Amino acid sequence: xxxxxKELQRAKVRFGLLIAAVALLVFLILFQQSLxxxxxxxxxxxxxxxxxxxxxxxxxxxxxxxxxxxxxxxxAMVRSSGAAAEVARIGQGTFTVTPGEGGDGxxxxxxxxxxxxxxxxxxxxxxxxxxxxxxxxAVASDADAELGFGxxxxxxxxxxxxxxxxxxxARDVQLNVTPTLFVTYDTYVQSVRSRNPDAGxxxxxxxxxxxxxxVPADRLVDQVNGLSDELDTLTRADxxxxxxxxxxxxxxxxxxxxxxxxxxxxxxxxxxxxxxFQKASALTLLRAIGAPARTLLTSLxxxxxxxxxxxxxxxxxxxxxxxxxxxxxxxxxxxxxxxLVWTALLVAGGLLSSLFSARRVMALDPYAATTGxxxxx
Amino acid sequence: MNVNGASVPALSLQRVRKVYAMGDSxxxxxxxxxxxxxxxxxxxxxxxSGSGKTTLCSIAGAILxxxxxxxxxxxxxxxxxxxxxxxxxxxxLVGFVFQSVNLVPFLTARENLLVVDEIGKRTGAPARxxxxxxxxxxxxxxxxxxxxxxxxxxxxxxxxxxxxxxxxPKLVLFxxxxxxxxxxxxxxxxxxxxxxxxxxxxxxxxxTHDERITRFCDRSVHMDDGRITKS
Numbered sequence: 001x002x003x004x005x006k007e008l009q010r011a012k013v014r015f016g017l018l019i020a021a022v023a024l025l026v027f028l029i030l031f032q033q034s035l036x037x038x039x040x041x042x043x044x045x046x047x048x049x050x051x052x053x054x055x056x057x058x059x060x061x062x063x064x065x066x067x068x069x070x071x072x073x074x075x076a077m078v079r080s081s082g083a084a085a086e087v088a089r090i091g092q093g094t095f096t097v098t099p100g101e102g103g104d105g106x107x108x109x110x111x112x113x114x115x116x117x118x119x120x121x122x123x124x125x126x127x128x129x130x131x132x133x134x135x136x137x138a139v140a141s142d143a144d145a146e147l148g149f150g151x152x153x154x155x156x157x158x159x160x161x162x163x164x165x166x167x168x169x170a171r172d173v174q175l176n177v178t179p180t181l182f183v184t185y186d187t188y189v190q191s192v193r194s195r196n197p198d199a200g201x202x203x204x205x206x207x208x209x210x211x212x213x214x215v216p217a218d219r220l221v222d223q224v225n226g227l228s229d230e231l232d233t234l235t236r237a238d239x240x241x242x243x244x245x246x247x248x249x250x251x252x253x254x255x256x257x258x259x260x261x262x263x264x265x266x267x268x269x270x271x272x273x274x275x276x277f278q279k280a281s282a283l284t285l286l287r288a289i290g291a292p293a294r295t296l297l298t299s300l301x302x303x304x305x306x307x308x309x310x311x312x313x314x315x316x317x318x319x320x321x322x323x324x325x326x327x328x329x330x331x332x333x334x335x336x337x338x339x340l341v342w343t344a345l346l347v348a349g350g351l352l353s354s355l356f357s358a359r360r361v362m363a364l365d366p367y368a369a370t371t372g373x374x375x376x377x
Numbered sequence: 378m379n380v381n382g383a384s385v386p387a388l389s390l391q392r393v394r395k396v397y398a399m400g401d402s403x404x405x406x407x408x409x410x411x412x413x414x415x416x417x418x419x420x421x422x423x424x425x426s427g428s429g430k431t432t433l434c435s436i437a438g439a440i441l442x443x444x445x446x447x448x449x450x451x452x453x454x455x456x457x458x459x460x461x462x463x464x465x466x467x468x469x470l471v472g473f474v475f476q477s478v479n480l481v482p483f484l485t486a487r488e489n490l491l492v493v494d495e496i497g498k499r500t501g502a503p504a505r506x507x508x509x510x511x512x513x514x515x516x517x518x519x520x521x522x523x524x525x526x527x528x529x530x531x532x533x534x535x536x537x538x539x540x541x542x543x544x545x546p547k548l549v550l551f552x553x554x555x556x557x558x559x560x561x562x563x564x565x566x567x568x569x570x571x572x573x574x575x576x577x578x579x580x581x582x583x584x585t586h587d588e589r590i591t592r593f594c595d596r597s598v599h600m601d602d603g604r605i606t607k608s
Contacts, residue, residue, distance in 0.1 A: 002495040003481075010483040010524070282481045288440060289540070290468025291496040292461070366440050366467070369475050370431050370552055 003286075003295070004302035007279075015307060018271050022264060022311025023318060026346065029260045030319040033338040036253040038330040039177075040246060045141070046113055046175035046182075048240040052090070052120040052208030053217045055239045056224055057232040061205070063243055065092040065113075065175070070204045074230060078207055083223040085212040088120035089204035091188045094178065095195060100153025100166065102146060107158055111175040112138075114188020120208035123182050129168030132184050139168040143331040144179035155181070160194025177330065209233075264346050269353025272304060276357040283361060288369035296361050300354060308350040312343055385452040387548040387580030388414040388437050393446030395432050395603075406432040408603040409446070414548065417578040419571065421591040424600035430584045431552060433600070437582065438473060438550045439466035451547035468497045472541030472549035472579075476556055479537050480525040486536045487512060487521040493543035504543070511539040515569065531562045538570060542577070549574065551583040555590065567593040 008015050041048070047055070047065070056078060061068025070089075079087050090113065097110040115121025122131055123139050129151045132138055140149035149155065154165045164181060174180050183191070192202045211220040217235045224233040234242060241247070276283070283296055316339055323332045395407040407429050414420050422430050435441040436448055439455055442463070447456050451470050455463065467473070480489045487508050494504035512521050515535045525533055534554060541549050551570060555563030567583075571593045574581045583594055591597045599607035 003484075003492070006488060007483045279482075282483070285475070285479050285481060286492070286496065287464075288467065288475070289473055289493065289496070290464055290466075290471075290544075291492075292464055292468075295496050367435055369473075369479070370435050370440060 001298065001302055004299040004306070007299075008303060008306060014275070015303070018268070018307050019310040019314060021267060022307060022346075023314035025260060025264050025267070026312055026315025026342070027318045027322075029257065029264075029342055030315065030335065030338055031323060031332075032253060032256060032260075033342070034319075034323050034332045034335050035327065035330065036249065037335060037338075038327075038332050039249055041172045042143075042174045042177040042330050043249070044175070044240040044243045044246055045172040046111065046123075046180050047243065048236065049123055049125045049170065049173050050113075050115070050182075050208075050236070051118065051122050051124050052088070052115075052210070053236050054084070054209040054211065054220050054224070055090070055234055055236065056207040056209060057205075057234065057239075059230050059232045061232070063232065063234070063239070065090075065205050066094065068205050068232075070207055072203070074228065075204065075207060077227055078209075078224060078231070081224070081227055083220060083227075084209035086117065086120060086210040088115065088117040088208045089185055090115050090121045090206045090208050091185060091192075091202055092175070092205045093188070093192060093202075094176070095191055096158045097164075097179075097181075098156040098158060099148025099179075100150065100155050102148045102150045102153050104148070108147065109178050110155070111178050111180040112157075112164075112183055112188055112191050113175065113180060114183050114185040114191075115208065116185040117208070120210060121182075123170035123173045125171040125173060127169055127171050129166075131168055132182070132187065133167075135184065135187050135190065136162070136164050137167045137187070138164045138181040138183045139170050139173075140166045140182075141174045141180045142169040142171050143174060143326065145169055147179060149179050149181070157191050157194045160197065162190055162194035164191070172331075174331075261345060261349065265349030265353035268304065268307060268350040269356055271307075272300065272354050272357040273360065276300070276360045280360075280364065284364050284366060284368045287364050288366035293362055293364075296364075297358055300357055300361060301351070304350055304354045305347075308347055312346065316343075385416070386413045386449070387416050387418070387451055388412065388582070389447070389449040390433070390437065391447040391449075393433075393436060393443045393448060395429075395436060395441065396444045405603050407436070407443070410603070410605055412598065412605065414580045414582060416547070416580055417575065418596070419574055419581045419583065419594040421594035421597040422582050422584045422600060423586060423588065423591060423597050425586060428600040429603040430600055432603075434550045434552055434582060434584050437548070438471045439463040468493075469544060470547050472544065472546035474534070474537045474541050474549065474551045474554050476553040476584075480533055480540075482525050485522050485524055486517055486528065486532075486539075489525070489536055490540050490543050493540055497544060507543065508539070511542055512536075514573070515539050530558055531566060534558065534566050535569065538566075538573060542573060542579070545577075546579060549579055549581045551581060553584055553586075555585070555587065563587075564589070 057068040092113045095110055095112050096107050098107050127142055154163050156163050192199050211217050221233045323334055390412040393410045397404045424430050436443050455466050490508035512518050
C-alpha cells in the first residue's frame with residue numbers, strides 16, 4: 001500500500017491521464033448503452049409496454065403493426081377457435097397532427113394506436129393522468145409531453161380536424177420514434193375517417209389475445225399459429241424484439257460494446273505493463289533488499305483498483321450528469337443496471353489484464369540488482 | 378538455528394561452489410570458497426572483473442543460492458533455504474549497497490529508508506525515528522524530502538548506506554560503492570562507511586577493484602577465477 005500510494009502521489013499526471021482515459025471510455029460505453037435502449041424503446045416501446053400478452057399479426061405484414069391487416073375471415077377464425085380467453089382489436093396508423101399549446105404548432109407525424117379493451121392494448125406504464133375513458137381522449141408518451149403532447153393539450157388530426165385531448169402520460173410507449181397516442185378503438189376509427197372521410201370501417205392491424213387461465217402465452221402462440229399460415233402470432237416480448245430492425249440495432253451496438261469491453265482492460269493492462277517495464281529497476285532493487293513478491297503484487301493491484309475505481313467513478317459521474325433529455329427524439333436516461341453490469345465487467349477485465357504485469361513482477365530476478373541491469377536511479 | 382552472540386561470525390562460507398550451466402558446458406563462478414567475516418569486521422573483496430566477487434557477495438547476501446557448500450549468515454545456515462526464506466534473510470539480516478545508484482526513484486530520501494520497514498516489520502514510529510536519526514548521522518537531514526533525482530551522486534550513495542543500515546543488519550554488502558563517484562567523493566564515502574560500520578559493530582564486505590579502498594578495511598581478500606587467492 002505504501003509503495004502504491006507513494007507512486008500514485010508522485011506520478012499524479014501519469015495516473016490521472018489513465019484515469020481520465022478510463023473515465024472517458026466508461027462514459028462512452030454507458031452513454032451508448034442508454035442510446036441503444038432509448039433507440040429501441042423509441043422504436044417498439046408501445047408494443048413492449050402495452051397490456052396484451054399475445055399479438056396476432058398477418059404474416060405478410062412482416063411484424064410491422066401498420067403493415068399488418070387482419071382480414072374479417074382471419075379475425076373470425078381466431079375468435080371461433082376458442083384458443084384465447086379474449087380477443088380484441090388493435091389499430092395503428094401514422095397521422096399528421098398539430099400538437100397542443102405546449103408545442104411549436106408545426107404539424108408532426110404521430111402514431112395513433114387504438115385498442116378495444118384496456119386489458120388488451122392499453123399502455124401499462126402510466127406516469128401521469130389516466131387512461132382514455134371516452135372518445136377524443138388519449139394517453140401520450142411522456143417523452144413527447146414538451147412537444148405539445150402534455151396532459152391537457154389538445155392535438156388536432158389533419159386534415160379532418162379531429163381533436164384529441166391528452167388525459168394521461170405513459171413512460172416508454174413511443175412507436176417508430178414518433179410521438180404516440182394511445183386511444184380507444186372508436187377514437188382510432190374516427191382518426192382514420194377524419195383523414196379520409198371515404199374510408200369505410202378500417203380493419204384491425206393486429207389482434208390482441210388474452211390466454212385462458214393455466215395456459216401459458218407460448219402455448220397460446222403455438223395454438224393460434226397452427227390455425228393458419230397467414231397468422232403470425234407472437235408474445236409481447238417477441239413482438240417487440242422481433243420487430244424489423246430491432247435485432248440489427250441491438251447487434252450493431254453489441255459489436256461496439258464488445259470492442260469497448262476489450263479496449264478498457266487492454267488500455268489498463270498495457271499501461272501497467274509499460275510502467276512495470278519502466279520501473280523494473282526499482283522493483284528489482286526492492287526484491288533484492290527483501291521485498292516479498294506479494295508486497296509488490298499488492299502494490300500493483302492497489303494501483304489497478306485505484307485507476308479502475310477512479311475511472312469508473314468519474315465516468316459514471318459524467319454519464320449521470322450528461323445522460324439527460326433527448327437526442328433527436330430518442331429519450332436518454334440513467335441505466336442503473338448497465339452501470340452495475342459494466343462496473344463488474346470492467347473491474348474483472350482490468351484485474352485480469354493486470355495479470356500480465358503481475359507475471360512480469362513475479363519474474364523479477366533480484367540478482368539483476370547486483371549486475372546493475374535492473375537497477376536505476 | 379539462529380545463534381546470537383558476539384563470537385558468532387557475521388558470515389561463514391565453507392567450500393562454497395557456484396556453477397552456471399552455459400549450453401552444454403559449465404562455468405565455475407566460485408570454486409570451493411571459504412571465508413569468514415567476524416562481527417564488526419570490514420573486509421575488502423578485491424579482484425579483476427569476472428573473478429567471482431559479485432557472485433560471492435550475492436551468495437553471502439542470500440540473493441543467489443550456492444551449487445554446493447555451506448553459507449551461514451549471523452549464525453543462520455541459509456544453504457538450503459528456498460526463495461521465500463532467502464527473501465526474509467535479505468530483509469532481516471543483510472544490508473545492501475549496490476554498484477549502480479540504487480534508490481527507488483518515486484520515494485524521497487526518507488521514504489527510501491522507511492521502505493525497509495514497510496516491507497518488513499512495519500514498526501511505524503520507531504522506524505521513522507530511526508530513519509531520521511540515520512539521515513542526520515549521514516548529513517542528509519535537510520535532504521530527507523528530496524527525491525533521488527534531486528540529490529547529488531554522493532548524497533544518493535549516502536541514502537543507500539542509510540537504507541542498508543535501516544534493518545540493523547549483521548552484515549552489509551557494498552558492491553563497488555564508489556565506482557560511480559569521483560575519487561575525492563569516493564574516499565569520503567568510504568570514510569563514512571568505515572565510521573558507520575565501526576560505530577555499530579556491523580560487519581561489511583566491500584567489493585572493489587580499487588586498491589585505495591582497502592585502507593578503509595580491516596583486511597583484504599583477493600579473488601581470481603572464482604577462488605580466493607590471498608586472504
